[in-house]
Amino acid sequence: MPQPLASKENSLFRSVVKNYESKQYKKGLKAAEQILRKHPNHGDTQAMKALILNSQGQADEAFALAKIALKNDMRSHVCWHVYGLLYRSVKNYEEAIKAYKFALKIEPDSNNILRDLALLQVQMRDYQGYIQSRTLMLKTRSQQRQNWTGLAVAYHLAGDLKEAENILVTYEGTLKSTPPKTDIEHSEASLYKNTIIAELGDVKRALDHLESLYKINLDRTAVMELRAEYLLKLERYEEAEKAYRALIDRNNEYREYYDGLERAMQLDRSSEESRSKLKGLYEEYAAKFERLDAARRIPLDFLEGDEFKAAVDPYLRRMFNKGVPSTFPNIKALYADPSKKATIEELVTGYTSEKKVNGSADASTNGEVSERFDQSVLYFLAQHYNYHLSRDLKKATEYIDKALELNPKSVDYNMTKARIWKHLGNTNKATETMEHARQLDEKDRYINTKSAKYQLRADQNEAALKTMSKFTRNETHGGPLGDLHDMQCMWYITEDGESYLRQRNLGLALKRFNSIYDIFDIWQDDQFDFHSFSLRKGQIRAYVDMIKWEDHLRQHPMFTRAAVSAVRIFILLADDPSLANKKENEENLDPAERKKAAKKARKEQEKLEKEAAEKKAAAAKKPPTGADGEPKKEDPDPKGEKLIQTKQPLEDAMKFLTPLLEFSPKNVEAQILGFEVFIRRNKLLLALKCLLATTSLDPENPTLHEQAIRFRHALDNSAASLPPKVSEVITAQFTLIPASQPLPAFNDAFLKSHSESPPALHAGLKARYLLDPASKAQNEKDLLATLDLPDISFEEAKKGLALLAEWGSEKGVKDEYKEKARGKWTEGGVFQ
Structure with missing residues (x-):
């Protein structure tokens, strides 16, 4: 039992709790000190003080005080709850769960402790424990819909779909009146129940249930998509066709709707008869919507021979007349078929020899449009010959140079020229050309990042950071690089690490790959807040999708790329430990390389001294803070030297492997x-x-x-x-x-x-x-x-x-x- 306090101190204790919850930490500490002056061994107050200290970044002091609080009052649920909260703050979820369970034994009716325990159980994927906690929460507050939904989600995640549906049906039976149409939470819960029925494999019942929601559910698009999908699975093809046509009328550029329509019409692209019907189908949509691209592009995937040529010719001319820059990326997937690639090449090279008559009655050959067509053709051919399936870099250079003669200030043309230099192996010229393209449009973030990427590929790390700084918050702690880490700009951090790996600066390289590892840890921890938020807001389907996505988080290509490079570094260190020591490593260089390395080392040292002086001056004024105003910890190993001076590189590699x-x-x-x-x-x-x-x-x-x-x-x-x-x-x-x-x-x-x-x-x-x-x-x-x-x-x-x-x-x-x-x-x- 908690130690009793007099009326005045009890009032002060409540203010400590209130101050902590409202983040008024100084007031909270002051009130806690007042209580402890009269009752120096009051466990609950010591625990709350520990919680406030932890929030102020004093984790060690907080844990020490929490342990003292527990010794003073082992039977206090507050002390155990706080102890669990401290462990949760340092991501030690197993110990936090143990502490919460101790707290629950003392105070089994505490909804706050039960809620915190449930959140940790789902975070740790302890679904059976989560079911137990959610069941207890439902018993204490059965009038709240989110408690019913939370229990259904618990059973769903545990794989017991039937029980999940039963929970939702039971709740609906407790309703005295039907919720209004504007009730978003009810709308989402109804659709969630429908997806559970479908997952059970009872598609017919799922469709019948969906039909009852058709006119009242707020997420009309989701209902229409599910209905079309169910009709298709039930082989009710005529109804499915109508359903997919209705979806296409809502969004006529969404390719999946067209794929569904093809299946609903039972058309097989490998059959000549089906291809003829498909051709008529897409011609119908193309005639219906003048600006529609999908209906003109999709047939190019299944048409063959002369039919393909007859379709791709007007498609390309249409795009070139409009001057669409993404024409090549849009059709390059067709190059997997050599005959289609040859047809496209023949057509587009033919366009270059066509005679244009300015001022003719045909608008497509008139003035500005004619010039746009010419440039688009040259641009397309440059990309065509730069592409790996049709590569001829000499021709690619010729065509892009002609395009640049017509429009030397085109960002797209200069970017393509840079890519050609890259494929020719001249990284420096590629970087210079991409930087020139960036200078043509300094307000474009995309070209800015492309320029920085090319600079990193050329191992110009400082120049790349300067380029990126044009679009970062440079006043944050750590400058542009610190902001890129805060924004979790993974492509930059990875490219930077790979650049340092090429330069054999293994410390900084490993530092960057470690940052990528930490970002994925943050993503995993970030789901914690959504366990309660999603149920509170009724966003259940999105929440379940997020949980499933998080379970496969480290399949992400960026994690794979960083992990592969990090493991390579540890293998290098295992084979040659001297790589961790720059001085030993420099002895193996020839005189010219050693001189170059020494010059670079001097510059780095001067830079470090300058940064240290600036930091010292800044620290004298005020402690460094992050973007959120919270105190920012200094990085004790900014160059990654401690990381590479490991005595067991192969064991450390297992963290990534x-x-x-x-x-x-x-x-x-x-x-x-x-x-x-x-x-x-x-x-x-x-x-x-x-x-x-x-x-x-x-x-x-x-x-x-x-x-x-x-x-x-x-x-x-x-x-x-x-x-x-x-x-x-x-x-x-x-x-x-x-x-x-x-x-x-x-x-x-x-x-x-x-x-x-x-x-x-x-x-x-x-x-x-x-x-x-x-x-x-x-x-x-x-x-x-x-x-x-x-x-x-x-x-x-x-x-x-x-x-x-x-x-x-x-x-x-x-x-x-x-x-x-x-x-x-x-x-x-x-x-x-």
Whole structure:
């Protein structure tokens, strides 16, 4: 039981609670101190003081005081509740749940404690516990709809759909009158119930229920979409067709509605008869809506031969006459079909030779429209020849230069010119051209970010940050970079990290990838507020979708990209710990590179000293605060030096690798990196698991060959020390290399059978160097010969240069490789 207080102190205690809830922390502390002067061991007051201290950023003092409060009053539900709130604030949800449960044992009727416990249970995906808590909350306040809905959601998330529906039906039975049409909460709950019925598989009942909502539900679009979907599943095709036509009338550019209409009309694109009907269908819509694009674009996907040519010709002319910049991105998906690609190329190149007669009766050839058409054609062809499925960079350059002659101030044309430079391998010219494009329209955020991205690709980190600062709040703590982190600008942070990785500034690179990891942690924590908010506002369908999305959060491509790079850094540190020490690393550089590195280090040191002086001056005036006015903590490791000076890099890599393998198991790069980590940790079974996963995902991957040889090599070296059961499993599962075949012979056979594939040759040469380091000279010779292969790409040639660095080849060998590559890629900056 809480310790009793006199009337005056009891009134003060209530004011402490009120001050905490209204964030008047100074008043709250003052009132708490008044109570503690008379009652120094009053547990509840100490607990509330701890809560206020925690809100002021004094977490250590808060926990220490909360423990004292508990010692003084172990039977106080307030002390245990506060203890749970403190743990919740530091994301230690397991301990917070334990504290809440202790508090509930003392005060089982407390709705506040029960609510906080329920929120943590759903956050931790303890659905059975969540059901129990929600059931208790419903018993205490059965008149509130959100308690009924919350229990239904609990059963739904736990997979018990039938009970979820029963809860909603039971609540509807308690209503004395039908809620008004304007009741948003009722409207959402009705649709939520409908989706549960559909998930149960009873589509007929779901449709009947939906029909009863058709005229009264506020989300008319959702009702119409669900109705069309149900009719289609029930094979009531005529009604489904009408339903999808009604949806198209509401939004005639939404492609999914057209796909639904095709299914409702039972039209198969592979059938010639169906294609004819489809053609008539889309012609009908195109004639009905003059400005409609979807009905003119979609037929290009299924039409073939002359019919395709007859359809794509007016479509392209229409877009070129209007001067639509996105014409190429809109149709490039058609390039997957070589015949369509050839038809488009033939048509558009033909437009360039057509004679334009200014002043003719045809408006399409008149003055300004004619000029717009000409420019659009040139722009399209530049993009066409820059695209990887139709790449001819010489022609792409010719066409974009012609377009720039007609309109040198076009941002789009200059951006395309920059992309062509990028594909030519000249990163510096690409960056300069993109920056020029940015200067043509300094108010456009998109071109601003593109310029910054190109600067990062050219490893111009300071210039990129300066470019980004034009659209950031630079007065916030940390300047432009701090604001980009606050805004969770993941593309910039990732590109910045990858740039530092290329420069072998592993500390800053890892710092950036760690920031991406933290952003996903924030996203996971951010759902906490929605557990109560969504139920309170009745946004149940969106809430359930969010929960399901959060369960697969780390499948996000940005997380995968950052995690892959972070694991690569830890592997580098495991192979060469000296990389964590810049001075040791600089000893391996040649004199010119060492001089350049020293100059860069001096500049960095001067910058750091300047920043330190500015921070000191600012700190003397007032403590740094964030955008929300709260005190901002200083970063103790701004350069990431502590991160890379780890003594166990491979164990640290698991922080990124574990979610990578769990949530992106079909990512080949993740499995390849998993093998690299596990083989170094001598965990052969886990390495084999990754190897077999790569085999099932991409059996022709060249890296698979190299890793299979390394696995067999490691297995041969440690066969005697393996436990019998492990050895038995590996022998049964590892069949990539016949046990009787010598590794050198197996690798030579692979090199011979893949003599025209640069990636395969790279993998084979790496394996040969592993098996016989004395083969280095022959490997260098064979690697040089790969530059003669007709299909070798610029990126593959760069990987060959990286292999020479990996083998520690002499400078003369590298120079010879660069010189030969320069003959093929004259603009390739890396070979200059």
